[in-house]
Amino acid sequence: MPAAVLPRLKQQSVVPGFGPALGFTLFYLSIVVLIPLGALALRAAGLGWSDFWQLATDPRTLAALRLSFLASLGAASINVVFGLLLAWVLVRYDFPGRRLVDAVIDLPFALPTAVAGIALTSLYAPNGWVGQVLTPLGFKVAYTPLGVIVALTFVSLPFVVRTVQPVLQDLDRDVEEAAATLGATRRHTFLRVVLPALLPALLTGYALALARAVGEYGSVIFIAGNIPYVSEIAPLLIVIRLEEFNYAAATAVAALMLGVSFTMLLIINLIQAWSRRRFGHGA
Amino acid sequence: MALEASLDIHPSVAAAPWRSPTAESPAVKWTLIGVALAFLGFFLVLPLVAVFVEAFRSGVGVYFEALVEPDAVAAIRLTLLVAAIAVPCNLVFGLAAAWAIAKFEFKGKNLLITLIDLPFSVSPVISGLVYVLLFGSQGFLGPWLARHGIEIVFAVPGIVLATIFVTFPFVARELIPLMQEQGSGDEEAAISLGASGWKTFWLVTLPNVRWALLYGVLLCNARAMGEYGAVSVVSGHIRGLTNTMPLHVEILYNEYSFSAAFAVASLLALLALVTLSIKSFLEWRHADGLKAVRGH
Amino acid sequence: MQISVRGLRKEFDRYPALHDVSLDIRSGELIALLGPSGSGKTTLLRLIAGLEFPTSGSIFFGSEDASRKSVQDRNVGFVFQHYALFKHMTVADNIGFGLKVRDRRTRPSAQEIRRRASDLLDLVQLPGLDNRYPSQLSGGQRQRVALARALAIEPQVLLLDEPFGALDAKVRKELRRWLRELHDRTGHTTVFVTHDQEEALELSDRVVVMSQGRIEQVGTPDEIYDRPATPFVFSFIGDSNELPVTIQDGSILLHERPLEIAGNAAPKGILSKGAPDGAGRLFLRPHDLDVVDAGEGAIAGVVSGVRRTAGARMLEVEVAGRDRLEIELPADDQRSFVGHVGLRPRKWQVFPA
Numbered sequence: 001m002p003a004a005v006l007p008r009l010k011q012q013s014v015v016p017g018f019g020p021a022l023g024f025t026l027f028y029l030s031i032v033v034l035i036p037l038g039a040l041a042l043r044a045a046g047l048g049w050s051d052f053w054q055l056a057t058d059p060r061t062l063a064a065l066r067l068s069f070l071a072s073l074g075a076a077s078i079n080v081v082f083g084l085l086l087a088w089v090l091v092r093y094d095f096p097g098r099r100l101v102d103a104v105i106d107l108p109f110a111l112p113t114a115v116a117g118i119a120l121t122s123l124y125a126p127n128g129w130v131g132q133v134l135t136p137l138g139f140k141v142a143y144t145p146l147g148v149i150v151a152l153t154f155v156s157l158p159f160v161v162r163t164v165q166p167v168l169q170d171l172d173r174d175v176e177e178a179a180a181t182l183g184a185t186r187r188h189t190f191l192r193v194v195l196p197a198l199l200p201a202l203l204t205g206y207a208l209a210l211a212r213a214v215g216e217y218g219s220v221i222f223i224a225g226n227i228p229y230v231s232e233i234a235p236l237l238i239v240i241r242l243e244e245f246n247y248a249a250a251t252a253v254a255a256l257m258l259g260v261s262f263t264m265l266l267i268i269n270l271i272q273a274w275s276r277r278r279f280g281h282g283a
Numbered sequence: 284m285a286l287e288a289s290l291d292i293h294p295s296v297a298a299a300p301w302r303s304p305t306a307e308s309p310a311v312k313w314t315l316i317g318v319a320l321a322f323l324g325f326f327l328v329l330p331l332v333a334v335f336v337e338a339f340r341s342g343v344g345v346y347f348e349a350l351v352e353p354d355a356v357a358a359i360r361l362t363l364l365v366a367a368i369a370v371p372c373n374l375v376f377g378l379a380a381a382w383a384i385a386k387f388e389f390k391g392k393n394l395l396i397t398l399i400d401l402p403f404s405v406s407p408v409i410s411g412l413v414y415v416l417l418f419g420s421q422g423f424l425g426p427w428l429a430r431h432g433i434e435i436v437f438a439v440p441g442i443v444l445a446t447i448f449v450t451f452p453f454v455a456r457e458l459i460p461l462m463q464e465q466g467s468g469d470e471e472a473a474i475s476l477g478a479s480g481w482k483t484f485w486l487v488t489l490p491n492v493r494w495a496l497l498y499g500v501l502l503c504n505a506r507a508m509g510e511y512g513a514v515s516v517v518s519g520h521i522r523g524l525t526n527t528m529p530l531h532v533e534i535l536y537n538e539y540s541f542s543a544a545f546a547v548a549s550l551l552a553l554l555a556l557v558t559l560s561i562k563s564f565l566e567w568r569h570a571d572g573l574k575a576v577r578g579h
Numbered sequence: 580m581q582i583s584v585r586g587l588r589k590e591f592d593r594y595p596a597l598h599d600v601s602l603d604i605r606s607g608e609l610i611a612l613l614g615p616s617g618s619g620k621t622t623l624l625r626l627i628a629g630l631e632f633p634t635s636g637s638i639f640f641g642s643e644d645a646s647r648k649s650v651q652d653r654n655v656g657f658v659f660q661h662y663a664l665f666k667h668m669t670v671a672d673n674i675g676f677g678l679k680v681r682d683r684r685t686r687p688s689a690q691e692i693r694r695r696a697s698d699l700l701d702l703v704q705l706p707g708l709d710n711r712y713p714s715q716l717s718g719g720q721r722q723r724v725a726l727a728r729a730l731a732i733e734p735q736v737l738l739l740d741e742p743f744g745a746l747d748a749k750v751r752k753e754l755r756r757w758l759r760e761l762h763d764r765t766g767h768t769t770v771f772v773t774h775d776q777e778e779a780l781e782l783s784d785r786v787v788v789m790s791q792g793r794i795e796q797v798g799t800p801d802e803i804y805d806r807p808a809t810p811f812v813f814s815f816i817g818d819s820n821e822l823p824v825t826i827q828d829g830s831i832l833l834h835e836r837p838l839e840i841a842g843n844a845a846p847k848g849i850l851s852k853g854a855p856d857g858a859g860r861l862f863l864r865p866h867d868l869d870v871v872d873a874g875e876g877a878i879a880g881v882v883s884g885v886r887r888t889a890g891a892r893m894l895e896v897e898v899a900g901r902d903r904l905e906i907e908l909p910a911d912d913q914r915s916f917v918g919h920v921g922l923r924p925r926k927w928q929v930f931p932a
Contacts, residue, residue, distance in 0.1 A: 235408040
C-alpha cells in the first residue's frame with residue numbers, strides 16, 4: 001500500500017492506484033511543463049540583472065510590450081461589454097437559433113489562430129469586404145495597431161461570455177423580484193442588483209481574456225503588418241530574436257511576459273477567492 | 284358582505300400589456316438580441332464565411348489542386364501524426380491526474396491543479412521557445428543531442444513536444460472537476476464487491492466519465508491540429524518535412540498563393556465546425572455526464 | 580389595509596393554477612394560505628403582490644383596484660422563501676434598498692436611511708449587525724433581515740412565501756412565536772403561505788385551506804379543525820380515519836348497523852346538511868374514539884397492532900377485514916388489547932361520497 005509508504009502525505013483510502021497515478025502525473029508534468037519552463041527561468045537567471053534590464057528596457061521591446069498590453073486591454077474591454085450582452089441574451093431570451101448562437105461563441109477556441117489571422121486580414125485589407133467600406137472613411141485597420149485589436153477581440157471573445165453565462169444562469173430570479181417589490185425600476189434592478197452580482201465573473205472573464213490576448217500570436221501577425229515600434233507585438237519579437245539566434249533577448253522578453261502571465265493568474269485566483277468569501281460562491 | 288357592496292366589481296382587463304417584473308419590454312429585448320447578433324455576425328461569422336469564399340475564389344479546380352499537392356498532403360499527414368501522438372499522451376495523463384486528484388486526499392493538491400492549468404496561461408510562442416532553449420543547438424542539451432545525432436528542435440519530435448505542451452491541460456481539466464464531484468463512492472462499492480483496481484477503473488470509473496473524456500479529447504484534438512505559434516517556433520518550416528497544416532497555410536499566404544492558403548485553411552475551419560458541432564451535441568444530450576464541465 | 584380578491588383566475592400555458600378564487604382579508608389580520616404543493620397558494624400570493632398577472636379577476640387594496648398596478652407601485656412587503664437577500668450588500672444596505680431606489684423627491688437622506696435600517700434591525704432583534712454581509716448570517720437571521728427589508732418601505736400589506744420553510748425545526752418554532760408578536764405590535768395586514776398545518780393553525784387569525792387551485796375553506800383555526808367543510812380539509816388537517824358508510828333518512832349506517840346505537844351516550848356527529856341518501860364518507864379523529872369490549876360500541880374490529888409514539892399509544896384496528904382505523908390512547912393506558920374490540924366514536928363527521 002502506498003499509504004503505508006506515504007503515511008502523512010495522503011489519507012487512508014480503499015481505492016488503489018494512488019502511487020502509480022500520482023507518480024506518472026508528476027513525472028509527465030515535470031518532463032513536459034516544469035523542466036522546459038525551468039530551462040527558461042534558468043536561462044533568464046543566467047543573463048544577470050544588468051543584462052536582463054538592458055534587454056528588457058530596449059526601446060523596441062518596450063514598444064512591443066506596450067502594444068501587446070494596450071491592444072489586449074482594448075480587446076478585453078470590448079469583450080466585457082459585448083460578452084455581458086451576449087451572455088444576457090443567451091441566458092434570458094428565447095429566440096430562433098439561440099442554440100446555434102451559443103455554439104458559435106466557441107468558434108475562436110476551435111478555429112486555428114492562423115486561419116483566423118488570414119481570414120481577418122482578407123476582410124480588413126483595403127480591398128477586403130470590410131476594408132473597402134472603412135478605408136474611404138479614413139479608417140485603416142489592417143497593418144495598424146487597430147488590426148491587432150480586431151484580431152485580439154476575435155480570439156478572446158468567448159472568455160467573458162463563458163464566465164458570466166453560468167453565474168447569470170444561477171442568479172435567482174427572486175432577487176430581482178425582491179428588488180421590484182421594494183420599488184426598484186428594471187434599470188435600477190439591473191444596475192444595483194444584477195450587475196454587482198455579476199461583477200466577480202466579469203472581472204474573471206476580463207482577466208482571462210486579457211491573459212489570452214497578451215500571449216496571442218497566430219491571429220495577430222498576419223493582420224498587424226509587424227512594423228517595428230508601431231504594430232509589432234511582444235510574442236512576435238520573441239520569434240524575431242530567436243530567428244536572429246539572439247537567445248538572450250528572446251529569453252528576456254519571454255521571461256517578462258511569463259512574469260506578467262503568472263501575475264494575471266494570481267489576480268484571477270484572488271478574484272475567485274474574494275468572490276467566494278463575499279458571495280459564498282466562485283465566479 | 285359589506286365590502287362587496289362598496290366595490291365596483293368588474294373583471295379586470297389590463298390597460299397596458301402587463302410585463303413580468305423581471306422582464307424587459309419587447310423593444311429593449313429585441314434591440315439587445317439584435318445588437319448581440321450583429322456583433323457576433325460581424326466578428327465571428329464573417330471571418331468564417333470569408334475563409335470559404337476566399338478558398339473557392341479561383342474556382343473548384345484550384346481548390347482541390349491545392350489540397351492534393353505533395354507539400355499539402357505531407358502537411359496534412361504530419362498534422363494527423365502529431366495529433367495521433369499528442370492526444371493519446373495527454374489522454375493517459377489526464378486520466379492518471381484526475382484519478383490521483385479526485386479519488387485521494389493529499390497535500391499540495393491545489394498546487395498540482397494550478398500547475399496542470401499552467402500551459403493555458405503561457406503564450407504559445409513561449410511554449411515553443413522553452414523547447415528551443417532546452418534542445419536547440421544553443422540549448423542546455425543541444426550539444427549532447429548533436430553529438431548523438433538526435434534531432435528534436437526543427438524536427439518532428441519538437442513539433443510533437445510543443446503540441447503536447449499547449450494541449451496539456453485539456454483532458455485533465457474536464458475530468459478533474461467531474462470526478463471530484465462524483466467522489467469515490469462507486470469505486471469503493473466495486474472494490475467492496477471484490478473487483479480489482481483495474482476492473483473497477485474499466486467497468487466503473489471510465490463509463491462514469493466517458494462523455495467528459497470525449498469532450499476533453501475533442502478539444503485537445505482541435506487545438507493539437509490547429510496549433511500555430513508554438514509549432515512555428517520549433518518547426519524550422521521545412522517544406523514537406525516539418526510543416527503542419529497551419530504552417531503550410533502561412534507559407535502559402537506569404538507567397539501570395541491566397542486561394543491555396545485558404546483552401547488548406549478551409550480544411551482546418553471545417554475541423555473547427557465539426558468540433559463545435561460534436562461539442563454542442565455533447566452539451567445538449569449529455570449535459571449530466573459533463574456536469575462539472577466549466578467554460579474555458 | 581383590507582384586501583379583496585374577486586374571481587381570480589390564473590393559467591400558465593393554458594394550465595389553470597387558480598380557478599376563480601374570491602377571498603376577503605381583513606385589515607390587520609394575520610392569515611395563512613395552507614395547502615399541499617400545487618394547490619395554488621403561492622400563485623395567489625404572487626398575484627396579490629403583482630409578481631404575476633391574473634388571467635381574469637381583480638384584486639382590491641381597500642377600495643382601490645390594484646390589479647392594474649405594477650409590483651413597484653403596489654407597495655407590498657414581500658418576503659421570499661429563500662429570503663432573496665442581495666449578497667453583495669451589507670445588511671444595512673439590504674434594508675435601506677427600498678428607500679434608496681425611490682426618486683429624489685421622496686427619497687430620505689442617506690443618514691436617515693441608515694438610521695431607519697438600524698431601527699428596523701432593533702425591531703427584528705438583530706441590533707448591531709448593520710455591516711455584516713448575508714453570507715455571514717444564520718438562516719434565522721437572514722429571515723429576519725428579509726422581513727426588516729420588507730418592512731422598510733412601510734408596506735400596505737406584508738406577504739410571506741413559506742417564511743419558515745428553509746429553517747430547521749427549532750429555529751422555526753422560535754421565529755413563529757416571534758412573528759406573531761411582531762405582527763401584534765405592528766398591526767400589518769399579513770398573508771403567509773405554508774404547507775405546514777401546525778404553523779398555520781398556531782400562527783394565524785384565519786386559515787385559507789386550498790387544494791388544486793381552489794379554496795376549500797376559510798376559517799379560524801378552531802373552525803378549520805373542528806368543523807372541516809370538505810373531506811379534503813378533514814383529511815388534510817390533523818390525523819383522520821375514513822370509513823365508507825351509507826346515509827339513510829338522515830341516519831348513518833356502518834356495515835348495515837346504525838352508527839348511533841342505543842346506550843351510546845349522546846355522540847356528537849355532524850352530517851352535512853341536506854346530505855342525500857346513498858353512499859357517504861365517515862371521518863373520525865384518532866383521539867375521538869374510545870375502545871370498549873367486543874360487542875359494545877358502534878364499530879366492531881380486530882386489533883392488528885399497538886405502537887408507542889412520543890406522547891401517546893396508537894392502536895391499529897381492522898374493521899370488516901378491509902379498513903384500518905387508528906385510535907390514539909393515553910400513553911399510560913395499560914390495558915392490553917388483543918382480538919375483537921368495540922369502538923365508540925365520540926365525535927365524527929359524514930360527507931356524501
